[in-house]
Amino acid sequence: MTAHALASADAPASAAALATNSLDLPTLRFITCGSVDDGKSTLIGRLLFERRLIPDDLLATLRRDSLRHGTDGDNIDYALLVDGLEAEREQGITIDVAWRYFATPTRSFMVADTPGHEQYTRNMATGASQADCAVVLVDARKGVSRQTRRHAAIVALMGVRHVILAVNKIDLVAYDAAVFHAIAAEFTAFATRLGLEGVVALPLAARFGDNMSARGERLGWFDGPTLIEALERVSITSTMVPLPFRMWVQWVNRPDLNFRGLAGTIASGSIGVGDSVVMAPSGASAKIRRIHTADGDLTRATTGDAVSLVLDHEIDAARGDLVSMPESRPQVADQFAAHLIWMSADKLLPGRSYLMKIGSRLVPTSVTAIRRRIDVDTLEPLAAATLDLNEIGVCNLSTSVPISFDAYADNHATGAFILIDRETNVTAAAGMIDFALRRATNVHRQALVINKAERATLKGQKPLILWFTGLSGSGKSTIANLVEARLHAMSAHTTLLDGDNMRHGLNRNLGFTNADRVENIRRVGEVAKLMLEAGVIALCSFISPFKADRDMVRALVEPGEFIEIYVETSLEACIARDTKGLYKRALAGQIKNFTGIDQPYEAPEAAELVLTTEGASAEALADRVIDYVLAHGMRG
Amino acid sequence: MPALSRHLRALESEAIFIMRETVAEFAHPVMLYSIGKDSSVMLHVALKAFSPGRLPFPLLHVDTTWKFREMIAFRDAVAARHELKMIVHINQQGLERGVSPITSGSSVHTHVMKTEGLRQALDQHQFDAAFGGARRDEEKSRAKERIFSHRSSAHAWDPRNQRPELWNLFNTRIKRGESMRVFPLSNWTEADVWDYIAAENIAVPDLYLAKPRPVVWRDGTWIMVDDERLPLLPGENPEIKMVRFRTLGCYPLTGAVPSTATTLPEIIAEMRSSSVSERQGRLIDADETGSMEKKKREGYF
Ligand SMILES: Nc1nc2c(ncn2[C@@H]2O[C@H](COP(=O)(O)OP(=O)(O)OP(=O)(O)O)[C@@H](O)[C@H]2O)c(=O)[nH]1
Numbered sequence: 033m034t035a036h037a038l039a040s041a042d043a044p045a046s047a048a049a050l051a052t053n054s055l056d057l058p059t060l061r062f063i064t065c066g067s068v069d070d071g072k073s074t075l076i077g078r079l080l081f082e083r084r085l086i087p088d089d090l091l092a093t094l095r096r097d098s099l100r101h102g103t104d105g106d107n108i109d110y111a112l113l114v115d116g117l118e119a120e121r122e123q124g125i126t127i128d129v130a131w132r133y134f135a136t137p138t139r140s141f142m143v144a145d146t147p148g149h150e151q152y153t154r155n156m157a158t159g160a161s162q163a164d165c166a167v168v169l170v171d172a173r174k175g176v177s178r179q180t181r182r183h184a185a186i187v188a189l190m191g192v193r194h195v196i197l198a199v200n201k202i203d204l205v206a207y208d209a210a211v212f213h214a215i216a217a218e219f220t221a222f223a224t225r226l227g228l229e230g231v232v233a234l235p236l237a238a239r240f241g242d243n244m245s246a247r248g249e250r251l252g253w254f255d256g257p258t259l260i261e262a263l264e265r266v267s268i269t270s271t272m273v274p275l276p277f278r279m280w281v282q283w284v285n286r287p288d289l290n291f292r293g294l295a296g297t298i299a300s301g302s303i304g305v306g307d308s309v310v311m312a313p314s315g316a317s318a319k320i321r322r323i324h325t326a327d328g329d330l331t332r333a334t335t336g337d338a339v340s341l342v343l344d345h346e347i348d349a350a351r352g353d354l355v356s357m358p359e360s361r362p363q364v365a366d367q368f369a370a371h372l373i374w375m376s377a378d379k380l381l382p383g384r385s386y387l388m389k390i391g392s393r394l395v396p397t398s399v400t401a402i403r404r405r406i407d408v409d410t411l412e413p414l415a416a417a418t419l420d421l422n423e424i425g426v427c428n429l430s431t432s433v434p435i436s437f438d439a440y441a442d443n444h445a446t447g448a449f450i451l452i453d454r455e456t457n458v459t460a461a462a463g464m465i466d467f468a469l470r471r472a473t474n475v476h477r478q479a480l481v482i483n484k485a486e487r488a489t490l491k492g493q494k495p496l497i498l499w500f501t502g503l504s505g506s507g508k509s510t511i512a513n514l515v516e517a518r519l520h521a522m523s524a525h526t527t528l529l530d531g532d533n534m535r536h537g538l539n540r541n542l543g544f545t546n547a548d549r550v551e552n553i554r555r556v557g558e559v560a561k562l563m564l565e566a567g568v569i570a571l572c573s574f575i576s577p578f579k580a581d582r583d584m585v586r587a588l589v590e591p592g593e594f595i596e597i598y599v600e601t602s603l604e605a606c607i608a609r610d611t612k613g614l615y616k617r618a619l620a621g622q623i624k625n626f627t628g629i630d631q632p633y634e635a636p637e638a639a640e641l642v643l644t645t646e647g648a649s650a651e652a653l654a655d656r657v658i659d660y661v662l663a664h665g666m667r668g
Numbered sequence: 669m670p671a672l673s674r675h676l677r678a679l680e681s682e683a684i685f686i687m688r689e690t691v692a693e694f695a696h697p698v699m700l701y702s703i704g705k706d707s708s709v710m711l712h713v714a715l716k717a718f719s720p721g722r723l724p725f726p727l728l729h730v731d732t733t734w735k736f737r738e739m740i741a742f743r744d745a746v747a748a749r750h751e752l753k754m755i756v757h758i759n760q761q762g763l764e765r766g767v768s769p770i771t772s773g774s775s776v777h778t779h780v781m782k783t784e785g786l787r788q789a790l791d792q793h794q795f796d797a798a799f800g801g802a803r804r805d806e807e808k809s810r811a812k813e814r815i816f817s818h819r820s821s822a823h824a825w826d827p828r829n830q831r832p833e834l835w836n837l838f839n840t841r842i843k844r845g846e847s848m849r850v851f852p853l854s855n856w857t858e859a860d861v862w863d864y865i866a867a868e869n870i871a872v873p874d875l876y877l878a879k880p881r882p883v884v885w886r887d888g889t890w891i892m893v894d895d896e897r898l899p900l901l902p903g904e905n906p907e908i909k910m911v912r913f914r915t916l917g918c919y920p921l922t923g924a925v926p927s928t929a930t931t932l933p934e935i936i937a938e939m940r941s942s943s944v945s946e947r948q949g950r951l952i953d954a955d956e957t958g959s960m961e962k963k964k965r966e967g968y969f
């Protein structure tokens with residue numbers, strides 16, 4: 033009956049008729065979001081059904097599936113049209129985003145159905161990052177919940193400009209106008225605090241089609257738009273001032289000696305032949321000679337065009353560079369404040385090295401401070417030492433080299449980034465840059481008259497960092513001391529940084545939690561780098577259990593300067609040796625966070641040297657290190 | 669040639685962006701080429717993406733030995749015309765075991781000759797990224813898949829644990845042995861594909877156009893008798909009918925639809941008024957509900 037009736041008079045006459053966009057209608061990208069079970073998937077399934085986009089064979093399948101998995105008795109469960117994963121159908125919830133496409137006579141739509149479940153918030157953010165508009169659903173019986181507020185906060189943070197509030201399941205409160213108005217007022221007040229203007233609120237019964245394509249009698253009291261009308265009215269064309277020209281160099285297109293093009297997609301603004309452009313961060317400039325595409329050269333290219341820019345003369349340009357015009361350059365900095373939405377089950381560790389991908393650029397970066405965490409219920413700032421899965425914070429970040437960017441509020445294409453965990457490769461966070469903390473363009477490093485190479489020349493050696501890593505008691509310090517003695521005998525200038533010694537001085541305020549271990553290694557890395565710059569061979573002997581931290585030190589110096597030496601001894605052998613009696617205490621539970629016992633050791637995958645200690649003498653192993661140093665040009 | 673609509677241009681640019689990103693970030697990409705309309709579009713866009721140079725990666729066709737003869741001829745002609753490096757892989761162990769759609773049934777045949785064959789080829793050539801022409805509007809589990817879709821070292825897809833895919837910032841990092849499936853046409857619909865083929869005048873196999881063809885009625889659909897390997901069941905008499913195909917695959921598993929559409933515009937008109945889905949003619953999808961997801965978790969494209 034009602035559930036199966038086609039509510040709409042203007043629905044297209046034939047199935048696929050308006051799945052297509054042959055009319056070249058403007059496209060609106062939107063998401064459905066809100067708390068678990070509020071009816072997001074039902075809404076989209078019902079919408080597709082009402083647009084007659086469900087072919088007969090799929091409708092037959094849906095009827096069958098509804099009996100098996102449906103949450104709605106014998107009636108059609110429209111959510112099953114979008115909840116396509118087996119796990120989703122079995123549990124009756126959405127886990128990941130589904131993308132769907134439909135059109136009305138005036139507009140084409142790309143919609144992402146997102147999960148309401150808190151555990152899958154990152155999948156909701158995936159949808160939000162693509163959207164111009166968000167339909168936030170609220171169950172009329174339950175009202176605005178914590179998850180509604182969290183989604184609204186993410187929508188605001190990601191700069192989704194238009195919000196439609198759909199008060200759903202209005203049938204379950206007897207189509208009561210008062211309930212609708214109360215929820216609309218509460219949500220609108222919260223949205224205003226988030227800076228979301230012009231929320232359009234409407235009542236809905238998605239399951240029955242009330243106020244979807246057509247009003248329906250039971251909502252006769254409502255004088256606002258139907259859902260379709262509201263979606264058709266959202267303005268797509270941006271009223272903002274045109275953005276300056278930006279293009280990330282994706283790939284240098286160099287098929288032969290006669291052609292060198294900077295391939296990329298215009299991220300914002302437009303560019304014409306003859307225009308001057310500058311590369312960031314290098315600052316090199318040139319003029320556009322050609323704008324190549326496979327369909328012939330263009331005289332102008334605008335936002336969204338995939339092109340290859342040919343310059344009038346060769347300049348240094350590579351993947352990751354940002355092309356702009358000299359009068360409207362991006363900012364260049366290595367420290368900035370940004371909002372982060374944390375998406376990994378492993379907590380954010382300040383000081384740890386992550387990879388930042390911004391445009392086509394990939395750079396090591398670390399969070400230097402968490403300025404505040406945002407409570408999604410109250411929007412109050414809270415102090416925080418870390419960010420957990422699904423938490424939102426404002427952080428200071430520092431990149432290993434300066435990057436070019438704009439504030440996210442000014443330009444999404446140059447202000448958005450992701451953080452990648454270097455160990456697991458998971459996408460750990462979504463980031464939006466707020467502002468530069470220190471402009472690399474103003475605060476230059478003090479130029480030094482004498483440089484590293486000159487200091488090294490005087491010493492007649494090539495400075496190196498010899499980084500010994502391995503379990504406690506694996507033999508790092510023993511071997512490092514032997515190596516240093518030999519180098520010294522060969523008149524090399526050396527120093528030895530040892531974990532225990534550093535913890536008595538520079539690092540005495542640090543403990544052994546994950547976060548403190550990261551900071552320990554960061555400081556040691558900086559000290560080793562200073563030694564290197566002084567022309568010295570720095571031997572470093574640290575358990576350094578985390579691969580990401582060792583890689584962070586490696587990234588501080590030039591290729592070939594950081595020599596990772598894995599002192600490989602089995603845990604059993606270390607426990608048997610137990611020279612300091614520490615394993616005994618750790619095993620007895622008297623020492624917490626002990627590597628190998630209750631904290632992992634991540635063995636190097638690509639160490640320059642692996643020294644297997646069992647069955648070899650420390651002297652022989654030290655010789656191998658010396659051989660390596662001699663072979664790699666100790667006499668610089 | 670009519671200029672591309674804004675809508676198709678945007679889809680094309682997005683696909684070019686995805687392809688360039690892949691080539692820039694992976695050591696050994698490959699393009700899965702299945703000879704159908706989606707592969708034809710994907711190849712056409714790829715040739716544009718890397719113009720004026722040639723394709724910086726080879727194509728791979730996993731041949732089950734049961735494709736329509738016309739498809740194989742078309743594949744070889746395309747490879748020659750564009751001077752492509754076309755790797756053709758056949759699962760020899762499967763052949764030796766005598767696996768075929770006739771004797772083994774659709775699901776075993778597809779698993780061994782397609783899924784296993786694909787895994788063999790990817791492993792053998794050490795490809796770390798493979799382009800596929802899948803679209804999200806094809807099927808309910810595909811609607812859920814990322815553009816850059818991570819595969820474990822066993823080629824498995826973990827649909828419950830996909831990486832978030834934010835903005836157009838694709839996380840392309842993988843560990844040794846793992847790989848990425850990349851779907852540049854994710855956001856295209858079937859209608860977009862045909863509109864683009866018409867606008868860009870892209871060659872597709874004639875099988876998509878209606879022609880008198882020898883067919884038998886089997887399992888609720890018209891199966892073409894493409895060669896003598898198809899055993900006729902009692903009561904089956906091949907008859908000549910005007911039919912065409914909406915998707916192309918192994919001929920004993922691909923149902924034809926009666927049609928009079930002999931030109932591209934007629935195909936497009938027919939598709940717009942159709943009330944059944946594109947994949948309906950595929951016997952392999954109908955095996956069980958959720959079967960596409962199951963195949964994908966095992967490494968099917
Ligand atoms: N009475 C009534 N029930 C509804 C309405 N809309 C949805 N439902 C029911 O609410 C339940 C949950 O619907 P879903 O569409 O799966 O909810 P969801 O928001 O997509 O849930 P998640 O994606 O898991 O967060 C189903 O049983 C629907 O049939 C409505 O308007 N009225």
Ligand SMILES: [Mg+2]
Nearest residue numbers: 072073125126
């Ligand atoms: Mg849902």
